[in-house]
Amino acid sequence: MTEKKEHLLIVFENLSKTKNECSCEILSECGLSDITVKQIGYLKIIDEHGDVTFSRLAKITRNSKPTITEMVNKFVKMDCVYKEKSPEDGRIFYIRLTEKGRRIARAEENALLRVIEKMAGSLDEKEIDTLINLLEKVW
Incomplete structure (x- = not known):
């Protein structure tokens, strides 16, 4: 060189x-x-897609719903995301970033x-x- x-x-x-x-x-x-690079990647995906549900996130990340549920619960404990019930359909929850989650993403x-x-x-x-x-x- x-x-x-x-x-x-x-x-x-x-x-x-x-x-x-x-x-x-x-x-x-x-x-x-x-925090792991993979976890940051998931937070970025949530940030990019806005109104993302558990099913949609599972599809985007090619993971199972139970895997997504486990990950989201971890993020809730880390104060990176919160779950918000859909006003139109109470069975559907949106995954939202907290300010902390947004900063990390x-x-x-x-x-x-x-x-x-x-x-x-x-x-x-x-x-x-x-x-x-x-x-x-x-x-």
Whole structure:
């Protein structure tokens, strides 16, 4: 590997490390530093789909209803979700995120925003424009 590529690798590793630290910081703020990646994934799915029922979540995640029930009950104990009875049909419950659950579901996105804020605080306008142009050229 050339010296420039090695340097680029180090820079991206540092960016990734900073993002991960920000994610961990957000999860710690929520008091859930031991939450699993899979659990965060389920919270993201609930966040993305809004009015999601147990059946719908089971279908989306390709899990059984008992598995979803167990997971949701765990999330309720963690104060990440709550169940809300449907006003139209009392047999149907919606799974809703609490504020804490929303923060966890969006932790990765918020971590990226924190990294961007750090970068923007270190660069002037022209440097930010140059960085944007370079990154757009790659992607």
